[in-house]
Amino acid sequence: MTEQARIEGVYLSTTLDLEKLFSPAFSAHAQTIRLRRPEEIEDPSAISFALCWNPAPQAFAPYPNLKLASSIAAGVDSIINCPSLPPEAYVTRVRDESQGDLMAGFAAWHVIWHHRNMRHHIVHEAKHEWSRQWTRAFLPPGRCTVGVLGYGIMGRAIARAVTAMGFPVVAAVRNEPDTPPPPGVRFEAGEGAIERVAAAARILINVLPLTPATRGILNAEFFQKMPHGASLIQLGRGEHMIEADFAAALDSGRIASASLDVFAVEPLPPEHPFWADERIFITPHQASDSSSELMAEQVMRAASAIAAGKAPETAVDKAKGY
Structure with a gap:
């Protein structure tokens, strides 16, 4: 040309x-x-x-x-x-497809972070303290269901990575696929699928696209359906989550810990209270690229x-x- x-x-x-x-x-x-x-x-x-x-x-x-x-x-x-x-x-x-692999590695790392309460070790390492956690306090991976919201390239890659570590996965899908789910994965489809995934998941990973139907979907009603003491890994879009509802769920103990990579306002303002909350692991919208x-x-x-x-x-x- x-x-x-x-x-x-x-x-x-x-x-x-x-x-x-x-x-x-x-x-x-x-x-x-x-x-x-x-x-x-x-x-x-x-x-x-x-x-x-x-x-x-x-x-x-x-x-x-x-x-x-x-x-x-x-x-x-x-x-x-x-x-x-x-x-x-x-x-x-x-x-x-390789972007899905990057996202899967990021998500899997955070699954382990929450499942094994790795912040405990960060805190005690800084104090030069040898402080073991008793493994019997953890659910075995096979009894700790990971929920995945969004089952496109990202969600499928996450499910592969998480099931490889022994965690069962329940994934919300828009329509029931023609092919059966991979080993270790269960689908929830149709009306109420997202809520059913929330109710089943000890650790919930969001990689939904942002649409009018999913905007604000991580709200008080949704969090109330999650098991008490669950963990949230929010990798979708900041507008998926109502931040005030999330903060209330944290304070009630409904959510015990969270990893947040996306926010309604980015960059997250330095004065935002999430920065000072030790229950929240913050990353700057960098889960995948x-x-x-x-x-x-x-x-x-x-x-x-x-x-x-x-x-x-x-x-x-x-x-x-x-």
Whole structure:
């Protein structure tokens, strides 16, 4: 392709410098696509796609011929919910099986953290104290059910990792799959599936997509269904959880401990009370990620598809939200 024939795109984000982060990865595709900052665009009508993360409400408005909005990751909720997104535009996400493996390792580590009460050792190590916990105080893995909310690439990888350590898994699925569940996994499908998973899980892992139906789903009613003293590993989206309800569940003992990787406001403000709560393990939205090179290749393919009048392979169902 000549420079004039390159597919033109724009970086759109309110929270990240996408050009600084990803222009090296896109340099491998410089003959096919060109991405620039909004202030560098001379002819907005030439822009056919955008690379996005948390776009501003009117971010898409200047580009009348925009046909594609590509997320830099698996999440697309901020793009789909953007009021200026053209109704006919495709939205794509990164699809990466290895991203599921990263998420699974992260989740499995936190399952052990809560199951074995590893914070006990951190506290006593800092005091130079040899303080053993009696293993009979723990449920054996086979009697400690792990619940998984969301059974896509991430959820399936988590289930594989957790069952390999001997924990039975109960997973909420939208529809009962045609094939039987893997060994050690039980499905809950249909109405009330998420609540049934909550009731069965000593350790609950959330990797649901954010949709209108799942926004605020981790609320007081949900927490009340969990076994007393359960643990929560929240890896989905911050907007899944009502923070005040979660804090109340902690204080009541309904939830004994939690790992939180995502929050309604990010970065989590320094004055937020979660930072000082020793029952909560906080990480900065870093449970999993894809390589920049893979993301750039998938965006290039999606942009090439729309330029050829085809649907991108990585397009999401905007009505479903994933």
